[in-house]
Amino acid sequence: MSDKKWNCAEWLSGDLLMLKVIMMIVPFFILTLLASEKKKHLCKWGFVESCSYNSTFDQYNQTEVFNLSKPSFNLSNLDETKVLNAFETSVNESSEPHLPQEQNGESTILDNIEIGLAQARAAIREARNGTGTPDSDYVPKGPMYWNAKAFHRSYLEMEKQFKVFSYGEGEPPNFHNAPCKSKYSMEGNFMHAIEMNNHFRTKDPEEAHVFFLPKGGYVYEGISQDFGPVKKTATDYVSAIAARYPYGNRNLEAKHFTLACHDMCRGTSLSLPTPHKNSIRVLCNANTSEGFKPAKDVSFPEINLKISSIRFIGGQSASKRSILTFFAGGVHGPIAPVLLKHWENKDEDIQILKYLPKGISYYEMMRKSKFCLCPSGYEGASPRVVEAIYTGCVPVFISEHSVPPFSDVLNWKSFSVEISVKDIPNLKEILMSIPPKQYIRMQRRVEQIGRHFEVHSPPKRFDVFHMILHSVWLRRLNLEVHHDQSIGSQ
Missing domain, CATH: 3.40.50.2000 (Glycogen Phosphorylase B;)
Known part of the structure; x- marks a missing residue:
């Protein structure tokens, strides 16, 4: 055989056949075992303290902060909860992010989303102590921000990759419609802005980071203290979406968000079906004594817009x-x-x-x-x-x-x-x-x-619309979602 090229069939036909077969098969078993063990630890990004999706919200309570360590603004001796400070973490600063690995040379869309988010976390972490990022429009600076450099980097990462899917189901005025010129005006302004936005809104649910439930404030009009009809409307809407969309059943909790400014919105949001109890609630009425959780929910401003433009901005020195x-x-x-x-x-x-x-x-x-x-x-x-x-x-x-x-x-x-x-x-x-x-x-x-x-139509960079999106983006950054086929098949 010294003058011939190596031949697999001839090699197998020689002596010690069984030993040669074992030599070929055993390495494959070892590699498979190592790959399965590695998959269990894909979520150690070094950006958050805990990355187990199934237990994240079960562990959360009013005395804990979701993946964050220090409070921001302790309002009125707020001892029930800590207020979210997105850029002060208690992670090991020397740890490197572990990105989701491709399987068999291919990566699912969900894997690609998580890879992008892991890269964003790494960029934000690096920016905290860096030299800053150039921006021809606006560069956040000063003590008004917990960490201006980290916020700026996070904002840029949001602009680069954040995608929102807004459900098309539901008929106005209860859905896809809300006041635009009242003290509840932010409901209508945000709803209109996100549904008209071609940059952040996606029509492909598979590439979405979060899903928006467009329930408007008009659903509350004409009701008394009896929330029964409103709660039923919300429950029926969510149940219909979950039944219609397979991806609606995949990690329903933190990937969905609602936005409301009405005085009665809190009670309605708490009445959602069980899978949505832990969805992100973007609320004007952010009161921790009534169930608002700063680490999971978003506080956004109540703006009374009685006119189409803001003409009263500015004042004396x-x-x-x-x-x-x-x-x-x-x-x-x-x-x-x-x-x-x-x-x-x-x-x-x-x-x-x-x-x-x-x-x-x-x-x-x-x-x-x-x-x-x-x-x-x-x-x-x-x-x-x-x-x-x-x-x-x-x-x-x-x-x-x-x-x-x-x-x-x-x-x-x-x-x-x-x-x-x-x-x-x-x-x-x-x-x-x-x-x-x-x-x-x-x-x-x-x-x-x-x-x-400031409220602009169309929205401008760093305005209230983009700040609301950024707060939702931060909550999504603190969540790693693993594809679970058993959930989608239920």
């Missing part, structure tokens, strides 16, 4: 604001009556009014004020927060258990004030104790973060 603090409004909720009782018409520096006199502009008063009081209402949210930001007035939160908008990115304590209800009698003393230089810095920061609360 810090040095020209002559009123210490301002509030005008009725006795809505438990906090406003306390404010009026202690301060109505009792101090020229503290302009606390139930009704504005004729000829006095509400927004002009805000433009002249250093601080604007933002007491929470019955359900927690208040459009005064955004109105204060629009007019360059430093917001003063008076709330119990409310989570400010976009707390996953924004460091609210750097440009706002927090006062507990019990400290309302000491309101003037607290505000006067803030040094002038510190107030000037806070006021400038309010102006700088204003772009994140």
